[in-house]
Amino acid sequence: MLWPSRLRRSTRLAQICPVCFWEDDPIQLRWPRSAIGANKVSLIDAQGNYQAFGSSDGLT
Template sequence: MRFPCPACGYLVFDEPPGSYDICGVCGWEDDPVQLRHPCMGGGANKPSLWECQQAVLPTLSTETASEPDVQRCSDWRPLEEKDCHDIDDTPRSGREYFESAGGDSPAYYWRRT
């Protein structure tokens, strides 16, 4: 089973969210804290998930989408402003960051109910 990259939506990861694997399509490192806090930069990735999508999605080629072994998750969508509701809960120190990284894999923002 393949898991989607939260930045580009392509099914590239062999493990559930938060694996710290690097996406071969867009270069995003699968950071569980940045998935929980998509507007937070400075985790495993310097830009936030929101910033990465703004920079990377327009540059992805149509060739990527047509490669048979690289498919986009059917229900994936880019972040929307409403998905960045966690500003007050964003880790502000290294300790808060590591505490936020523990526990279960975070839910994908596009599948939250």
């Protein structure tokens, strides 16, 4: 499912998982330990957060 990007000036559509709230990001897919990109945490950390808390950021 496509959702509007959280970036106010952007008109691109972002794909966000309705289960874990992860936003697909080609940078973080290529470098899964990087916290730079669309998400505040790295992909590796987000996977651990989902296992522990039920969301990718550990807050939701």
